[in-house]
Amino acid sequence: MSELPKYYLYKMRIIEMIADLPPGSLIPTERALALDFGTSRTTIRKAIGELVAEGRLTRTQGSGTYTGGPKITHVRQLTSFTEDAQAIGYTPSSEILEIEQLRVDGSHAVEAGHMGLAAGDPFVRVRRVRLGNGEPLGLETACIPGELPGFGEHLRERGSLYATLREDFGIRITEVEDGVETYLAGPEEARLLKVEMGSPLLRIDRTGYDDGGRVVEWTVGRFCGDRFRFVARTRAA
Template sequence: MSTMSSDVDQATPKYYLLKTEVLGLIANLRPGTLIPTERALAEKYATSRTTVRQAISELVAEGKLGRIQGHGTFVAAPKVTHVRQLTSFSDDARSQGLRSDSTVLALDVVGSDAEVSAHLELDQGKPVTRLERIRLIEGEPLAHETAWLPGKLPRFKSKLANSGSLYAVLAADYGIRIADVEDTVETALAGPADVRLLGIEMGAPLLVVHRLARDVGGTPVEWTRSTFRGDRFRFVSRVKSGN
């Protein structure tokens, strides 16, 4: 039976010490490998199952471990890097050699509400194209995205289905080229809708990103709200000096 080191600061919480031990345990394991059960870990490290549960929950929230009800806890795949620049979800996935896909939940033309109108600088009630999708990487749902685009876009559904990339379709088929984007990122906890759409647990960490995109003339051409799984994404912002 293993025990956690007694040489550490006594003020360090037991669950945190165990968390460090488990990180060492999984360091060389392949993604998808099941780890021992809570009971087995409690026995191995001579601690309570409550302590084990707290350590495991934090590692799941941080994306180091994954958990499927009834199947156990496993080593998670590395996080997907999402580079916030003039690229799309599809572009970022492709650059990392990952397969991206989308499930369209809604695609329609609606009257813009007050919030959408304010961001797209339109009169309230003006028509906007609303695209709601689940974004997937290697078949796993990782983000829920709703985009609003000014006006009606003829044959948009078929063109998007052929390409998959919103920015590619806007540029190639509608002459709309993104020249500038502004992203606002905040954190949130998963609610019932997120649980249903992304297959995560209640209270799981989320990254919520609002993107406002403008064309070369400074006109807003896209406003998008994206909810990313905090356990599976990390964001990188690249800024070049003007000097």
Template structure:
């Protein structure tokens, strides 16, 4: 029996060939790859070399491995860029990047504000807020879970409007309110059973948690929200001014930050 020997050159060649197949559309986002034997034969490499190449691609988020009988290795879906330098609704963000935007409204109600919400919206403790909980979809696949809270007295009748699209567009059209600035706090968290269920991921999978307070042109806060984005579908774009007032970036004006998938401790 001949032992399989791999080296960095062979692994890199296999990795590059896989990337070429994905870039050309021969392998599409969400597609399940064939067996290791078939794939190794197609690429002309040993199975050991293929496993190492797939391991590198998985670490960089290009492919994902799902255990179990119905699992396998899949091409990862395209990532959504979240630009922190602008305040836009998720539907507009998705449409601008070529995705078909969708939403599922989980709940919509008027409730008393907790201390954190009241402080963020500058309300009296227990003041009434409209809470909207939705799942955001990109090309029919869930990408984020959104909890938005807005002062109920400022937006009367909001619950009677269609909430499946952009709330920002509704606020602009019906109340003349537009976001002028937003303060966002971002951290990586692990998905609990409930979040994993609605976002179609495994419990413990990484999420990008964004807590946002949006203000209007007069500096008055009108939205306090908490969004959970799938880390395997999200990329952060940070625009950093350079010394000459321009932005140095991986994309001419920004710095891309990939939130790599990691296992929960």
């Protein structure tokens, strides 16, 4: 008798079933799979849940379960989401939720701390849903210190935050520091990213610096954990 958990055996059978299917193919429902395999829906649900977490399958609320696409690899070395998506053939775009020109007050302690700002200092805050081939992949909140007149118009025109900073404001990010941790989707992420509550996300906190070591960007990104992997590359001194 196999020592492997029962759900794992069915997980392997599902992997075999979807091996030759193109990304985005609808698979049978949990009920149909349970009937076909002669097991319980609970067992199938656990098997599918693990495949979703691994990115082999994706769930769409009210629609069904589909075969997953290739993971977008984030090589986090001075590249933006736009550049990362284009590198693997995705068409990147964004749904802008909010662009605000703000001044630091008591409600901005976290932002001020990360960017080294004092009370009254100006900064821009941008909230966007990041899309790849029209599919929501991540939710980003970016903060940029300083007065940036017309920033919203420039960002909408260019699409890329880094290109906007570089081409329209002469701000070049030459060094970044990333913090990475796992994160579970809450109500906002579930609604905007069209995932289930509690789905695994990858949270990346990025601080960007210019040549003078000044903080010119602080961004918090929450990306669908089944669509991204984090890659770091270093060079020995």
